[in-house]
Amino acid sequence: MVIFRDPSLALFAVAAICYCIAAIYGLLGLLRPERFRGFTVELILFLGFILQTIALFQRSFQTHSCPIGNPFETVQFMTWSMMFLNIIIGKTFRHSVLGVFTGTSAAILSVIALNVSSWDYISKDRLFGGNPWIEAHASLAMCSYGFFLMLAITSIMYLLQNYGLKHKRFLPFLDLLPSIYKLERINFRLLLCGNLVYTTSLLIGGVFWYNNPDHILFWKIFFAVSAWLGYTLLLFLRGLDKILARRMAWACIFLCIWALLTLWPVELNRDHKQDTPPTESISQS
Amino acid sequence: MAESPQNRFIVVGCNVHSIANNNKAKVSITDLQELQFEEYLNSDPMVAGHLIIRTCNRTEIYVEYSPLENEDSWIDLFCRTVNLPQENIYFHPDAAAVHHLMQVASGLDSEIVGETEILGQVKSAYEKATRNKTLSACLHRIYQKSLQAAKWVRSHTKIGYGHVSLGNIVVDLSLRVHGNLKQSPILLIGMGQVGKDAATALSNRGAKNIFVTNRTAEKALTLTDEIGAKSIAFDCWKYQLSNYDIIISCTSSESILITKKMVQAAIKKRPSRPIFLIDLAVPNDIESSIDTLENVYLYTLKDLAQIANKNLDYRKEEIDVAQQHIEERSARVWKDAKTRMRFIKIGDISHKPS
Numbered sequence: 001m002v003i004f005r006d007p008s009l010a011l012f013a014v015a016a017i018c019y020c021i022a023a024i025y026g027l028l029g030l031l032r033p034e035r036f037r038g039f040t041v042e043l044i045l046f047l048g049f050i051l052q053t054i055a056l057f058q059r060s061f062q063t064h065s066c067p068i069g070n071p072f073e074t075v076q077f078m079t080w081s082m083m084f085l086n087i088i089i090g091k092t093f094r095h096s097v098l099g100v101f102t103g104t105s106a107a108i109l110s111v112i113a114l115n116v117s118s119w120d121y122i123s124k125d126r127l128f129g130g131n132p133w134i135e136a137h138a139s140l141a142m143c144s145y146g147f148f149l150m151l152a153i154t155s156i157m158y159l160l161q162n163y164g165l166k167h168k169r170f171l172p173f174l175d176l177l178p179s180i181y182k183l184e185r186i187n188f189r190l191l192l193c194g195n196l197v198y199t200t201s202l203l204i205g206g207v208f209w210y211n212n213p214d215h216i217l218f219w220k221i222f223f224a225v226s227a228w229l230g231y232t233l234l235l236f237l238r239g240l241d242k243i244l245a246r247r248m249a250w251a252c253i254f255l256c257i258w259a260l261l262t263l264w265p266v267e268l269n270r271d272h273k274q275d276t277p278p279t280e281s282i283s284q285s
Numbered sequence: 286m287a288e289s290p291q292n293r294f295i296v297v298g299c300n301v302h303s304i305a306n307n308n309k310a311k312v313s314i315t316d317l318q319e320l321q322f323e324e325y326l327n328s329d330p331m332v333a334g335h336l337i338i339r340t341c342n343r344t345e346i347y348v349e350y351s352p353l354e355n356e357d358s359w360i361d362l363f364c365r366t367v368n369l370p371q372e373n374i375y376f377h378p379d380a381a382a383v384h385h386l387m388q389v390a391s392g393l394d395s396e397i398v399g400e401t402e403i404l405g406q407v408k409s410a411y412e413k414a415t416r417n418k419t420l421s422a423c424l425h426r427i428y429q430k431s432l433q434a435a436k437w438v439r440s441h442t443k444i445g446y447g448h449v450s451l452g453n454i455v456v457d458l459s460l461r462v463h464g465n466l467k468q469s470p471i472l473l474i475g476m477g478q479v480g481k482d483a484a485t486a487l488s489n490r491g492a493k494n495i496f497v498t499n500r501t502a503e504k505a506l507t508l509t510d511e512i513g514a515k516s517i518a519f520d521c522w523k524y525q526l527s528n529y530d531i532i533i534s535c536t537s538s539e540s541i542l543i544t545k546k547m548v549q550a551a552i553k554k555r556p557s558r559p560i561f562l563i564d565l566a567v568p569n570d571i572e573s574s575i576d577t578l579e580n581v582y583l584y585t586l587k588d589l590a591q592i593a594n595k596n597l598d599y600r601k602e603e604i605d606v607a608q609q610h611i612e613e614r615s616a617r618v619w620k621d622a623k624t625r626m627r628f629i630k631i632g633d634i635s636h637k638p639s
Binding site for chain 2: 161164165170172174178179180181182184244245246
């Protein structure tokens, strides 16, 4: 079996199992909040995170670059950065309920990535042409996607809490969610941080594109910039208090879906890039 | 060899259910009456151990005594001391008494099913009796087992699900909207009892910035003393709505006090901070269409009552599960307790806990 031939793949699989267990345990716990043990969820997720970190570390040695060389690695890296954020900000949530939502998303993404075997192909050339700047651009972009995924999760939590309060629904697990006010503030901070990281990534990528205009497909730039514009506009409107509460939450979810869709043109560009090696790198300019 | 007769274990008492019209005044006893019970029970050589549970909703005495004593004497003593006719009190002997104690400790026999306060009260009564050394070894065991049963019921059933008092429901909702009550400025308009209860519940849960306003300023001052709230003039609050995170209205006004326009203007000044409005007045003080505004949450007295009733129904659904468990457990405990009970002979006072 492939899984045993590649130790990193086995670790990714075990990490995915951890995320699945945490998700199932957490979701069942939300149905009976009086028996919900947030610490157990966090512990299983942390184990999964450690295994995923080791797996990504192994992959980076195999590929001699940041492990985002194919869709499988991209999804794994995004999931990893989302889990990393969960560890950092999860403590601000009552009863680690964020872990349940993050764990569920991580489980879904990991299982999909592991099941589509065509995603985990081996690159023809060395990734990113050995250029550390473009590697930094790609890894920062994936980190910002982790922020945006987390933002979508907290937005879903906001909508659930808002729905419960507006429609006077009292599902027991709603008591475990953070308050509306706290979720609003968390959303704003995540949007701000995600946008900063994404902007930095695009700036680095922009310089590379300026020096190697033929190396990057127009569609990749179009989609990447469209996602950035979307998030920047949202941040700007939120800063001016023009978009708030429910609308802001919906906007975050739609933008996250859009940002994930933009990964497809990035993948197209990867094929294109492998046909035409870069003439000049950012470090040479 | 003939088997010696065993001691008896009984409970005699009254609660809000046993008294007509739920007259709480007749249910609770005075310190003097409790002392009378204690004196009698301590001086009776036929009593191996006893415990008195005294709350605002019930008075009960649990006694382990010699079978040579007539059980009617306990009923007479209770009726005499609390000044109640026999039909207003209940008496449960042996296994039924254990079953009753477990029911009481679990909150199944409370006025509001599943209330948590009673477990603390039973615990306090047990601690007091232990301190005073009025418990026999057998009573100790029955009490400990009953407390364990009550804990099991609370953790394995939903008998204590949600809140059923309006004050606590208001606190829960406020936490879901604002999270930290310590920082949230709260405005109480009017001095209706339900409003005062809500403000007190918020204060008990850490709210520090409570402001009270009332047409009669003197009335508002009573609450400022009770919960440390600040009083503001009744003419001012309309212009300061945007300063408050939680607004509770409980006046006897016949017309709407807080309109959609007012709240719209207030939320415009603080768009990212939600406003939580609670209308506890009948007829309503707050325009109902306010609920359609973004970041504004409105709950009326009717909404809160619906939540309380739903939670209560939810608790009642769990009664059967809890009862079944208590029945099994009380039978087991009684079987075990019987083997530990010692027969007290007349004149034998060595059985008394020292």
